[in-house]
Amino acid sequence: MPKSKDGVEPDEIDLGAVLSALADPHRRRVIHDLVNDADGSERSCTSFGLDVSKSTRSHHFKVLREAGLVHQVDRGNRSEVTLRRHDLDARFPGLLELIGRESAV
Numbered sequence: 001m002p003k004s005k006d007g008v009e010p011d012e013i014d015l016g017a018v019l020s021a022l023a024d025p026h027r028r029r030v031i032h033d034l035v036n037d038a039d040g041s042e043r044s045c046t047s048f049g050l051d052v053s054k055s056t057r058s059h060h061f062k063v064l065r066e067a068g069l070v071h072q073v074d075r076g077n078r079s080e081v082t083l084r085r086h087d088l089d090a091r092f093p094g095l096l097e098l099i100g101r102e103s104a105v
Contacts, residue, residue: 010087013068018092021067026050027060028099031069034083035100045072045079 008014022028030048037043045061052060061081064070069088070081088096 007065007071007084008068010068010084010091013084013087013091015092017067018069018088018095021063021069022099024060024063026052027064028102030060030064030081031083031096032099032102034070034081035085035096037083039085040082042073042080042082045081 050057065072072079072081
């Protein structure tokens with residue numbers, strides 16, 4: 001059975017934590033890619049082509065999850081993430097649109 005790793009509740013998503021998470025270009029690239037995917041798309045953490053070690057990749061996704069940007073589900077030996085689009089749009093209108101319009105990160 002998949003194990004879900006939830007971040008913060010929608011009304012507890014903190015702008016400072018979100019901006020801090022997005023300050024890193026690898027994490028911003030992940031969010032940029034998710035914003036430009038179909039709504040509700042679930043992607044493997046390895047599908048983003050980040051040129052980092054496995055432990056560093058895990059750290060990046062932990063930061064994104066704890067900031068409230070993504071929802072993560074572990075499926076055996078792989079993890080998949082979805083963008084918390086509706087929560088983020090409700091909390092910070094326009095933020096995801098700006099990230100999605102950013103040219104290649």
